[in-house]
Amino acid sequence: MRTNDVMLQTATKVVTFIILMFAVHIFFAGHYTPGGGFVGGLLTASAIVLLMLAFDIPTIKKILPINYVVLTAVGLLIAIATASASIVFDVPFFTHAYDYFDLPLFGETSLHSALLFDIGVYLVVVGVTMTIIQTIGEDE
Amino acid sequence: MSLVFLIFIPILAALFIPLLFKRLGQIHTGWFVLLVPAALFLYYATRLPSVMEGGTYVSELSWIPSLDIAFVAYLDGLSLLFTLLITGIGALVVLYSIFYLDKHREQLHNFYVYLLIFMSAMLGVVQSDHLITLYLFWELTSISSFLLIAYWYTRDRSRFGALKSMMITVFGGLMMLGGFVLLSIMGGTYSIRELIAQAPELAQHDFFIWALVLVLLGAFTKSAQFPFYIWLPDAMEAPTPVSAYLHSATMVKAGIYLVARLTPVFALSEVWMWLVAGVGLFTMVWASFFALKQKDLKGILAFSTVSQLGLIMSLLGVAAAAYHVEGAADSYLKYAAFAAIFHLINHATFKGSLFMIAGIVDHETGTRDIRKLGGLMSLMPVSFTVALIGSLSMAGLPPFNGFLSKEMFLTAMLSLQEFNMFSMDVWWVLFPIIAWIGSVFTFIYSLYFVFHTFAGKHQPEELPKQAHEAPIGMLISPVFLAALVVLIFFIPNLIGDWLVKPAVAAIQPFLYDSPQNVDIHVSAWHGFNTELFMTLGIFAIGGLMFWTLRKWQHLYDLYPDAISLNRLYDEIMLLSDGGANRFSRIYMTGFIRSYLVYMFSFMTFIVLLTLFLNEAFQIDFSNLAPIGVYEIVILLALVGATLTILGAKSRLTAIIALGAVGYSVALLFVIFRAPDLALTQLVIETISVALFLLAFYHLPQISRKEERMKFRFGNALVALGVGVTMTLVALSAHSQKALPSISEFYKETVYSEAGGGNIVNVILVDYRGFDTLFEIAVLGIAGIGIITMIRLRLTKKEGQHENK
Numbered sequence: 001m002r003t004n005d006v007m008l009q010t011a012t013k014v015v016t017f018i019i020l021m022f023a024v025h026i027f028f029a030g031h032y033t034p035g036g037g038f039v040g041g042l043l044t045a046s047a048i049v050l051l052m053l054a055f056d057i058p059t060i061k062k063i064l065p066i067n068y069v070v071l072t073a074v075g076l077l078i079a080i081a082t083a084s085a086s087i088v089f090d091v092p093f094f095t096h097a098y099d100y101f102d103l104p105l106f107g108e109t110s111l112h113s114a115l116l117f118d119i120g121v122y123l124v125v126v127g128v129t130m131t132i133i134q135t136i137g138e139d140e
Numbered sequence: 141m142s143l144v145f146l147i148f149i150p151i152l153a154a155l156f157i158p159l160l161f162k163r164l165g166q167i168h169t170g171w172f173v174l175l176v177p178a179a180l181f182l183y184y185a186t187r188l189p190s191v192m193e194g195g196t197y198v199s200e201l202s203w204i205p206s207l208d209i210a211f212v213a214y215l216d217g218l219s220l221l222f223t224l225l226i227t228g229i230g231a232l233v234v235l236y237s238i239f240y241l242d243k244h245r246e247q248l249h250n251f252y253v254y255l256l257i258f259m260s261a262m263l264g265v266v267q268s269d270h271l272i273t274l275y276l277f278w279e280l281t282s283i284s285s286f287l288l289i290a291y292w293y294t295r296d297r298s299r300f301g302a303l304k305s306m307m308i309t310v311f312g313g314l315m316m317l318g319g320f321v322l323l324s325i326m327g328g329t330y331s332i333r334e335l336i337a338q339a340p341e342l343a344q345h346d347f348f349i350w351a352l353v354l355v356l357l358g359a360f361t362k363s364a365q366f367p368f369y370i371w372l373p374d375a376m377e378a379p380t381p382v383s384a385y386l387h388s389a390t391m392v393k394a395g396i397y398l399v400a401r402l403t404p405v406f407a408l409s410e411v412w413m414w415l416v417a418g419v420g421l422f423t424m425v426w427a428s429f430f431a432l433k434q435k436d437l438k439g440i441l442a443f444s445t446v447s448q449l450g451l452i453m454s455l456l457g458v459a460a461a462a463y464h465v466e467g468a469a470d471s472y473l474k475y476a477a478f479a480a481i482f483h484l485i486n487h488a489t490f491k492g493s494l495f496m497i498a499g500i501v502d503h504e505t506g507t508r509d510i511r512k513l514g515g516l517m518s519l520m521p522v523s524f525t526v527a528l529i530g531s532l533s534m535a536g537l538p539p540f541n542g543f544l545s546k547e548m549f550l551t552a553m554l555s556l557q558e559f560n561m562f563s564m565d566v567w568w569v570l571f572p573i574i575a576w577i578g579s580v581f582t583f584i585y586s587l588y589f590v591f592h593t594f595a596g597k598h599q600p601e602e603l604p605k606q607a608h609e610a611p612i613g614m615l616i617s618p619v620f621l622a623a624l625v626v627l628i629f630f631i632p633n634l635i636g637d638w639l640v641k642p643a644v645a646a647i648q649p650f651l652y653d654s655p656q657n658v659d660i661h662v663s664a665w666h667g668f669n670t671e672l673f674m675t676l677g678i679f680a681i682g683g684l685m686f687w688t689l690r691k692w693q694h695l696y697d698l699y700p701d702a703i704s705l706n707r708l709y710d711e712i713m714l715l716s717d718g719g720a721n722r723f724s725r726i727y728m729t730g731f732i733r734s735y736l737v738y739m740f741s742f743m744t745f746i747v748l749l750t751l752f753l754n755e756a757f758q759i760d761f762s763n764l765a766p767i768g769v770y771e772i773v774i775l776l777a778l779v780g781a782t783l784t785i786l787g788a789k790s791r792l793t794a795i796i797a798l799g800a801v802g803y804s805v806a807l808l809f810v811i812f813r814a815p816d817l818a819l820t821q822l823v824i825e826t827i828s829v830a831l832f833l834l835a836f837y838h839l840p841q842i843s844r845k846e847e848r849m850k851f852r853f854g855n856a857l858v859a860l861g862v863g864v865t866m867t868l869v870a871l872s873a874h875s876q877k878a879l880p881s882i883s884e885f886y887k888e889t890v891y892s893e894a895g896g897g898n899i900v901n902v903i904l905v906d907y908r909g910f911d912t913l914f915e916i917a918v919l920g921i922a923g924i925g926i927i928t929m930i931r932l933r934l935t936k937k938e939g940q941h942e943n944k
Binding site for chain 1: 815816819820823824826827830831834835894895896897898900901902904905906909910912913916917919920922923924926927930931
């Protein structure tokens with residue numbers, strides 16, 4: 001799919017960053033307001049898909065040299081590690097821990113082990129979505 | 141040290157084998173492996189003095205407490221004897237394998253890992269007091285045996301033999317599990333010791349006979365009894381050290397062990413006694429008869445192993461008869477159990493050495509075909525001596541240990557005359573006669589094995605290699621075993637006191653309080669009695685028949701292959717394979733639309749049935765919110781988009797319309813104030829439209845007109861069904877509340893317990909984190925699946941087959 005659409009490409013260059021920033025925001029906001037790892041991951045993936053539509057897969061692979069299978073594996077490992085970390089502290093599997101801290105710049109912030117688990121979900125969602133789209137897209 | 145831990149030492153050692161093989165490849169990996177069984181043997185030998193006095197050791201490791209499953213290692217006379225056999229023969233076999241398997245050409249890391257797994261499994265079988273873990277180890281021996289037989293996995297025969305042995309032994313294992321479950325239901329416990337304690341009550345139970353038959357199926361398949369023995373000759377494709385170890389000395393004796401161990405539970409039943417003694421004796425005569433048909437050295441040994449296992453099995457059957465006779469401890473029946481255990485030890489020594497010699501002959505001449513061999517006596521004098529000692533012991537000649545146990549076998553068979561239950565006075569005669577015929581053939585094949593290999597004319601032109609004596613290291617183990625064969629003949633009572641009597645006391649605990657009470661003295665000479673005359677008859681008739689063997693051996697070729705058990709097995713496998721294939725093809729069309737039709741039809745059916753059975757059809761409009769303009773507009777768009785899909789001429793239109801449906805639903809979520817759902821739905825819709833467009837290229841071009849009217853009518857029916865079902869479910873769910881809504885619980889606890897504010901996300905990562913974990917795992921698997929489907933298809937050429 002070789003495209004030569006200047007308008008789409010120009011718009012994409014700007015929009016992609018907006019989507020990516022929004023994805024990060026949505027990801028971190030997830031625990032208190034709408035959002036979370038799953039939606040964040042999907043948004044990130046859609047930003048990359050948009051790039052792929054506007055340009056083409058080889059170009060995007062050059063810009064983002066990410067092995068999405070490895071990304072998926074890393075995400076799964078983070079998720080399972082977060083879930084099983086509780087065993088070390090002698091509490092049942094999947095018990096989360098959280099507390100509130102006074103951080104500079106952020107003010108009072110809640111730090112939650114669920115966020116770590118959500119990072120795993122995020123990476124898996126991005127990894128799998130991109131794996132599927134890239135594999136099917138490259139197959140001629 | 142905990143006994144349970146000791147069982148797992150070989151498996152733990154196996155973890156280091158690949159590393160040792162890679163890093164220290166210059167040293168044969170076998171030398172490291174040798175330490176494991178040797179050290180275990182020495183350790184267990186230190187337990188011998190106290191076990192000899194009747195002492196026992198127990199050690200327990202809880203595994204799944206909620207199901208009452210634990211690893212219980214129980215060491216008494218019987219299990220200690222087997223343990224010593226496993227570790228002792230294991231050490232000798234590993235030593236032998238160091239010289240048998242080349243360190244450069246063979247995949248030693250695989251071989252020794254499998255062997256060590258087997259060792260742990262086997263120790264677990266003979267030491268477990270818990271039925272479930274016993275079963276676990278039992279199946280592990282089948283699996284490691286499968287891996288070892290298929291060690292040279294590029295050979296067709298190896299893979300066939302491995303599969304055959306696994307099919308048959310795992311079938312038996314499953315039957316046995318059924319028996320174990322029945323036993324635990326009857327006795328309310330998984331512990332063998334506790335079951336033995338309540339044996340008389342168990343015998344009254346309805347399940348008793350079922351449990352008995354199922355357990356025996358497990359034992360008979362494992363110990364290669366008729367008609368299940370057919371896997372053992374095919375298992376000879378394994379490397380010879382494996383045949384010597386698994387398929388002669390240890391694994392095939394697991395069935396013997398099980399029968400011996402459970403004799404106190406089941407012996408009160410006459411069925412047990414007749415089945416064990418009858419099947420054993422028949423196996424013995426059948427296999428000894430067919431051993432003479434074999435042309436392969438290991439084939440002869442395989443049939444002889446089957447036959448000898450049958451002999452031991454029949455002795456255990458007669459030992460069970462002692463439970464039915466008053467004062468059995470004073471009658472000749474007492475010899476049966478002693479003879480069984482004594483012969484088991486003797487068999488391990490002489491058959492182990494014979495297998496190793498067969499391996500040496502194969503190794504040094506390049507063939508195991510007995511028709512090509514001959515005259516090796518002068519070329520391989522040490523091997524010949526060992527083979528002669530082993531064979532003559534197997535034939536039952538003095539001064540070798542086989543003579544002693546063979547005599548006791550005949551004594552035990554004759555002792556059945558003391559057993560006068562259900563007018564045995566006629567039938568008991570059959571047992572000694574069959575035993576005698578089996579012994580005659582045993583005598584002939586023993587001579588056949590040794591003399592047709594080592595005597596006669598040497599045919600160097602037939603042999604692939606120049607024959608010569610084996611290296612000294614390869615001879616150590618067989619020579620050691622042959623020395624034991626002779627030694628045991630001269631010190632039978634020492635072996636009896638140390639090893640046999642403690643085991644006998646475990647088989648017949650009702651007869652003997654402690655091993656010292658087993659009042660049996662073995663002597664080589666006990667006067668002119670029936671046994672002696674029977675033995676002399678065996679020598680005379682057997683010798684005569686061996687002399688004329690060449691004249692009548694071709695009669696075996698008359699036996700038609702078409703009615704053999706092997707043929708039956710092949711037919712069953714072909715039939716089940718083909719049948720399963722044909723059955724699957726009925727519904728596996730390869731079209732995803734067929735599968736979707738199955739799924740949706742079943743879903744509709746199940747949901748409607750559940751609604752109907754629970755009388756859940758209920759429609760209540762009283763509690764509805766007012767419908768505004770926005771909802772109507774969105775719904776119209778939704779219906780319009782759906783209709784567009786139905787009428788779309790091109791696929792592209794359908795995909796875009798499908799996207800419109802998704803976005804309309806997302807807008808509905810916005811109106812109903814479900815921002816999380818709306819957000820997710822919007823993004824998913826975007827990505828799936830992109831994905832559809834990508835997949836669009838790859839879909840087959842099937843024109844709509846080609847679809848027949850009937851096909852579309854069926855689809856319409858399914859679609860309508862799904863729609864109606866979902867509508868009914870939604871209405872019923874809204875109209876009634878069987879349980880209070882869980883959302884109140886989430887509202888209350890989301891901040892206080894989970895430290896979050898967004899219920900949806902907290903459900904995902906915390907309340908139902910387990911679900912999410914598995915979901916992302918499934919996602920990952922789906923991704924890998926798509927990669928394999930698309931990437932592998934590109935590299936795979938048409939018409940390629942894995943076996944070519």
